[in-house]
Amino acid sequence: MKGGREMPANGSQDPSVGPSANLEETGRRSSRATIGLLASTHPAALAGGLGCCLVLVMALTAPLLPLPNHLEGTMDEQYLAPSPVFREVAAAPSDAAGAGVGTRLRRALFGELELWNLMGTDGKGRDLCSRIVWGSRVSLTVAIVAALVSLVIGVLYGALAGFFGGLVDEALMRLVDVLYAVPFIFVVIYMVSILQEYDDSLRSRGISREVVLYVLIGAIYWLTMARVVRGQVLSLKKREFVCAAEAVGAGRLRIIVRHILPNTVGIVIVYLTLTIPRIMLFEAFLSFLGIGVEPPDVSWGLLASDACAVMTPVNVCWWLAFFPGAVLAVTLLCINLLGDGIRDLLDPRTSGRGE
Amino acid sequence: MIFYLFRRLLGFVVTLWVVITVAFLLTRTVKGGPFDMQREFPPEIKRNLFEKFHLDDPPLTQYVDYLSGVVLRFDLGPSLKMRDYTVNEIIAETLPRSAVLGTLALTIALVLGVGAGVISAVRRGGALDAFIMILATLGIALPNFMLAFLLIMLFTFQWSLLPAAGFGSWQHLILPALALGAPFAANIARLCRSGMLDVLGEDYIRTARAKGLRESHVVLIHALRGALLPVVSFLGPAAAGILTGSLVIEKIFAIPGMGDFFVTAALNRDHTLTMGIVIVYCVIVYVINVLVDLAYTLIDPRIEL
């Protein structure tokens, strides 16, 4: 405990600083007005928000886009520099992934054409643009699932600790302190190995190895979420509306769920937008070590680490590093800007000053 | 103060015990052992090896032996893969190198981050502010290994300024420290800027300005201290992040430190070395967190431990 201010100790920006006194009022402001406010005072944040939406749209509509097969290629077309051309669909995906509504819609829209070699090809002749678009699905899924896992665990834990206070709080927070000291990369490396043993039995239940990976990553980031939420709950606890609810005789659970949790939404959202980039970078880190997403699945982290694996001064396939890097950087930039904007909006001290 | 340190020490002991136990469980549960190799050992030889390293003892015995070795003799055991050395010797040799790299990275992060944050806050709303903030956000938008390779391409091959890898002189450390510290510089810049903006609105700053003090004096002497609070509290997780980031940076730049060893030891199932490094990691992070708390009180006397 560091005196009056509870500082989140895991590298997030300082979202829990100070009570968000206007949170209730903010929550009741209409969404249109919020966006309007955002646009006028934080153009960067709005741009960020738009960028995020674009990425989401790209990820969702991947099967509809006229892109070549991202899973298989022919070795003749290895390491081609970008030179875009429309051509006949070369290799139909032989997975079930392509055989549904998406493919039919795509055929209706684009016929048998595909946009080939917009961003170059990789070592197996696979189109890089296509891999980036499909990779966004995996990367975003990782980030969102892991963030949600950390959200659920962290919010519950932090709310409980903050609300009950006293010994319960002390014990729970000591546990968090201890868990903080465990080097999580070590745990991840070993857990991935251990889980590989149960790969088959998990697969038969429809749980892929990736999902377990996401849950594992989420389980790392809940610690800071718990601290942040706890700080927020502690300050909210003393507010009038909570006392009023208690006076009226509302049960503890009701108070937590109906009154306190909704008011942590702001902080939580801010924290989420700031954790998601870190999760995506962590996924890239794991891919570099070789224990992240496994081929033939593709994620931005895998693309980034593959690019680095072939970066030699004699044979620079610049497109392999540039495009995934640019897309990753821009996406994370957008998420960060959006998060900054939301935080500034919710924090009463800066919302008056504007950006 | 004494009470605080005592509490922290107690916490440290408990934390260390938990970490050792978790590490022990994980290393013994994972599949594959240190002696699984390409050429199959005949069963008799394998048995001898297991006996030699007490790997055939019941797990509880191994656990107790290890724990007592660590606590009573600070003996982290022999390395299972590097047969010429004990874990203590390996860590004693590789830790200083990692520490040197980590310290330089952290300092670069601080200098760049605080500098950028202060400038950006002072010139708030201007083009310089936007530029610095975009640069800072990019710093946390790229994985550090990508940054490392880009730096090598630029500084080693495009302009032959710095060596590609190795550990020989301070020139060898510039690129790795930069690659390792840049993401944290970005974070620190953002934290410093927001902290600075908070402080600049405070009354005592207005008083200082009213007194007619120079702006640079106001910013650097009075405001900076307050602005540093969020930065200082970030140092703990920054140090932990640098330790983790060093895993890939040391590998790319062939720096013979502890970080790269960590991954190699985990992959080689060198249990004693892995546990030794995990313990050292835990100690380092804990000590830095305590130091950060102490630095906190130095900066802001209102805060009590």
Added chain:
Amino acid sequence: MWLLDRFKNLLLVLFFLAPAGVAFFLVQSLAIEGEADFTFVNQGEVASLDPAISTAFSEGRIITALFEGLVTLDPVTLEPRPGVAERWEFTADGRVYTFFLREDARWSDGTPLTAGDFLFSWRRFLAPETAAPYAYFLWSVVEGAEAYSKGLRGGETALGLAAPDARTFIVRLRAPCPFFLYLVAIYPLCPVDRRCIEEHGEKEWLKPEKIVSNGPFRVRERRIKDRIRLEKNLHYWDSQQVALDTIDALAVESPITALNLYLTGDVDWINVVPPIAIADLRERPDFSEALNLGTNFLRFNTTCAPLEKKAVRRAIHLAIDRRELVDGVLKGDQTPATSFVPPGIPGYKPACVAGCEPSAARVALARAGYSAGEGFPELRLLYSMGETNRDLAEVIAMQLRRHLGIRVHPASQERKVYFLSQSTLDYDIVLCSWVGDYLDPSNFLEVFASGSGNNRTGWGSAGYDALLQSAASEMDTERRAGLLAEAETILLEALPITPLYYRTTTNMIKTCWEGYADNLLDVHPLKYLRRSGGS
């Protein structure tokens, strides 16, 4: 008071910058001083300098520089040449070898090297306490070796090693062994100094300041994970030949980092080149690619369905386009394999098996009951973590899908788990390699003997084993080669494995160095290296 403020701020600044200052000073003291005459990348940290327990190539390079055995191999022809033993004789029935040590053989501390040292070293190599991984090499060759290694009673006296005087070392074999001299040249059989071990103990004698060796170089310094610095051993009998004074062996694991170091001139020799760079480096005079005595292949688990059916294995074998693997993934001079034993062993002509025939493959698969891949279960293709392995596995999976319509999904495993999966037969198909330890086909073919621990396929054949047995005691080289070729034909007919390609080694060494020669075993003794044109 502003003075106090200033002071406090300065203190703060110093508090944060001081560690960096300390770090700067430390770098100098932590790094090694000076440069060596010759620097090379040794691919990973050496596990141990003890010859007896060494296994990896990176260890071999250092140990052959530090130690010398009875026999060494000629760097060009790979023929056995005198090492510590200046000559040898063997009896007509090939069962007793006598080595005569040279007079001027010395340890690096000046003390004379005697046959007693060899007796001690070989005993230590076989001793159960040492648990040497390659001890089993001698089990079927030297009399009493197996019993001694297993610690059986009476093992000590029955062991067929003797040192009747300081200059003579006698080895009694169980059966005539035509390649025994090649076996003697392997680096685990290098001698170790008994006095050094007794003085410092098994745990400490390997430390750089204590270790005593007998080879062309000795250890000057050793920095963990950084480098091993070797210096010329003046007591070595052939030290006149040795041109280098100091050598640095860097422990760099990543091939890309190694290439970067070579291209910036920091390193003189690298022995692995990343495949993607090969095409651009191939034309350079300092690049050399040579055939290596090794084969990469796929192992099948013949104990589980559907791979227990030979037709299925044959179908998979015929469906793999090895040329595409070599050209697309490896990009080197590797040759698609048509046998398990690679070519190049003098006096042995490997058997031959058909290559890629997709139509024949489909026929074979249909015969097994899975026409067009229907009903064929999804199999896992295991490979050890690594980019090239991953690429190979992915392309093989693509090919099998294309040609046979069956689904094989590549799965990476960490090295240790990968080995464990093979020993416990917990796999379907696995990507493997076998590199020869000495120049004899039996080193390859014995892998698939039914009792061999290295078999790891669950396959065995009495006929195959019988042929290997008779070859083991056949003294006539031609007849022996014939027996071994017959055995290989059985192996390639049953296909518990399918060979993929013969390995090559890629090396880059600066053109200013001579004395480097490519050979099948990729041994490049440092003792012969010198700058060309004098200097």
